[in-house]
Amino acid sequence: MAYMSGQRLARALSMVLLCSMLFAAGCAHVERSMETTAYCGCKKCCGWTRGSWKYLKLNFWNRYYASGPDAGRPYHGKTASGATPRQYYPGLFSVDSLTRPWVIPFRIVFFPWLLLPHPGTIAADTGYYPFGTIMLIPGYGKGIVEDRGSAIQGPERIDLFYDSHGDALAWGRRRVSVTIEKK
Numbered sequence: 001m002a003y004m005s006g007q008r009l010a011r012a013l014s015m016v017l018l019c020s021m022l023f024a025a026g027c028a029h030v031e032r033s034m035e036t037t038a039y040c041g042c043k044k045c046c047g048w049t050r051g052s053w054k055y056l057k058l059n060f061w062n063r064y065y066a067s068g069p070d071a072g073r074p075y076h077g078k079t080a081s082g083a084t085p086r087q088y089y090p091g092l093f094s095v096d097s098l099t100r101p102w103v104i105p106f107r108i109v110f111f112p113w114l115l116l117p118h119p120g121t122i123a124a125d126t127g128y129y130p131f132g133t134i135m136l137i138p139g140y141g142k143g144i145v146e147d148r149g150s151a152i153q154g155p156e157r158i159d160l161f162y163d164s165h166g167d168a169l170a171w172g173r174r175r176v177s178v179t180i181e182k183k
Contacts (some may be wrong), residue, residue, distance in 0.1 A: 029180060033175060038167070038169075040163065079147035080126075086121055089120075121161035123149045125157065130143060133181075135146040
């Protein structure tokens with residue numbers, strides 16, 4: 001019989017404990033304190049570069065992985081689950097609409113697709129949180145696990161997607177109480 005490593009055994013036991021707590025409690029969500037960081041789709045966060053030296057960087061409109069196991073391959077900008085990453089948007093009926101009502105007509109006329117809310121993309125350890133897990137993060141909003149990263153390991157670590165590098169830097173690193181909803 002093969003022996004499990006200590007880390008794998010701990011991971012399996014924590015998953016069993018989490019699932020049994022959900023089943024026993026009958027609740028629709030679990031609250032957990034997590035360390036959160038932020039990332040965006042830029043080359044600093046995702047490790048890509050414009051243009052390939054194979055073409056003397058003349059194809060600057062194409063993006064390529066700059067490092068890692070996929071170095072030199074085209075970078076498509078998709079998440080590990082194949083989805084396009086996006087930042088959380090609360091929609092028309094939100095606190096933002098109450099605090100700034102003068103932007104509602106502008107949104108309705110010029111950006112009607114922004115009337116509906118959409119969740120943001122979260123990178124998490126898929127050994128603990130499979131793709132599709134919904135989380136509510138204070139200060140960010142609602143997100144769905146659609147990505148994973150090499151530095152995102154363990155049940156208490158997630159990464160939040162932002163549209164701009166400045167917003168990602170502004171979030172920084174925070175420990176917040178995250179609500180995890182059952183699938």
